[in-house]
Amino acid sequence: MAKREIDLNRCLFHYTNVTCSHCETICPKQAIKNREIDAGKCDNCGLCTAICPTGAIHSDTDYDSALTAVQNLEPQVLMCQKTAPDSLPCLGALNRRLLWALADQKPLAIDTSHCASCNPAVAKWLEQEIAACNEALQEAGKAPLKLVRVKAAPAPAPSVPRRSFFRSLFTAAKEGATEIAAAQVEHRYAFDPVIWLAKQTPPVKPAALFPGLALKSPCNSCGLCTMLCPEKALALTKPSDNAPACLQFSPIKCTACGLCTGNCPQQALELLPKFQGASSFPLDGQPPSKPSTCDSFKLSRG
Numbered sequence: 001m002a003k004r005e006i007d008l009n010r011c012l013f014h015y016t017n018v019t020c021s022h023c024e025t026i027c028p029k030q031a032i033k034n035r036e037i038d039a040g041k042c043d044n045c046g047l048c049t050a051i052c053p054t055g056a057i058h059s060d061t062d063y064d065s066a067l068t069a070v071q072n073l074e075p076q077v078l079m080c081q082k083t084a085p086d087s088l089p090c091l092g093a094l095n096r097r098l099l100w101a102l103a104d105q106k107p108l109a110i111d112t113s114h115c116a117s118c119n120p121a122v123a124k125w126l127e128q129e130i131a132a133c134n135e136a137l138q139e140a141g142k143a144p145l146k147l148v149r150v151k152a153a154p155a156p157a158p159s160v161p162r163r164s165f166f167r168s169l170f171t172a173a174k175e176g177a178t179e180i181a182a183a184q185v186e187h188r189y190a191f192d193p194v195i196w197l198a199k200q201t202p203p204v205k206p207a208a209l210f211p212g213l214a215l216k217s218p219c220n221s222c223g224l225c226t227m228l229c230p231e232k233a234l235a236l237t238k239p240s241d242n243a244p245a246c247l248q249f250s251p252i253k254c255t256a257c258g259l260c261t262g263n264c265p266q267q268a269l270e271l272l273p274k275f276q277g278a279s280s281f282p283l284d285g286q287p288p289s290k291p292s293t294c295d296s297f298k299l300s301r302g
């Protein structure tokens with residue numbers, strides 16, 4: 001069975017006014033063509049998972065459980081199977097937002113010591129994502145990601161069954177290992193980083209690592225963007241009877257796919273490469289004069 005597959009129901013290819021070939025472009029093995037993954041070429045690095053704006057890549061790795069389990073480690077450390085056989089197959093599926101969500105809560109270490117020799121494309125990707133995350137962490141007064149070299153875990157005893165996929169890694173966590181091991185059967189997992197980010201408690205704080213949105217001309221509240229957005233990052237609300245309707249934007253959920261901006265009949269929306277604080281847009285029919293303010297955009301210090 002192929003290690004990875006594209007869920008065509010989630011892929012952006014069937015939408016109009018938007019194009020995407022991020023997975024095809026980033027794949028270092030040229031394994032993706034016309035939204036098909038060549039199992040013979042794919043080395044399961046996960047870069048396509050990291051970059052797909054709709055979480056359309058299915059794989060046999062349960063990243064959701066793995067990341068949640070990493071949060072339970074003391075200290076919190078990300079590593080691949082080259083270091084710990086029961087760990088993530090590769091760190092290529094990580095992106096700056098996932099790193100931020102982990103490192104914003106408590107110090108995060110990452111072992112990338114094998115990446116350059118194993119998969120230079122993953123090494124390059126991680127270098128870029130770690131640098132972006134560190135910039136935001138520095139801005140927030142938090143500890144940067146620590147690059148470590150974890151001593152390899154001893155090889156598992158031959159009698160250990162395959163399902164104890166995360167066994168040695170999570171021995172340190174002492175909790176949750178049984179549940180996680182039980183989940184490691186031959187499943188296909190659809191990992192959408194946005195869904196993982198959105199369910200975190202406390203909520204992930206928005207930072208400049210996330211995309212921004214601007215209202216550049218009057219919106220007529222047709223609601224098309226809210227229906228199209230695959231990540232439910234947009235919503236029309238009415239705070240009170242007397243207040244104008246508002247377009248609410250969640251930077252944590254937005255993946256900059258461009259469906260909203262590309263299909264707005266009024267061409268009212270503009271995507272910004274970095275979130276600048278605006279998450280609520282009053283729709284009073286007036287041309288927007290200045291960016292709206294947002295109380296949630298505060299990179300907390302300390």
Ligand code: SF4
Nearest residue numbers: 011012020022023052
């Ligand atoms: S990155 Fe995702 S949305 Fe884009 S073409 Fe690939 S599978 Fe489709």
Ligand code: SF4
Nearest residue numbers: 229254255257258260
């Ligand atoms: S808000 Fe727009 S750009 Fe962001 S995920 Fe939704 S449709 Fe895509």
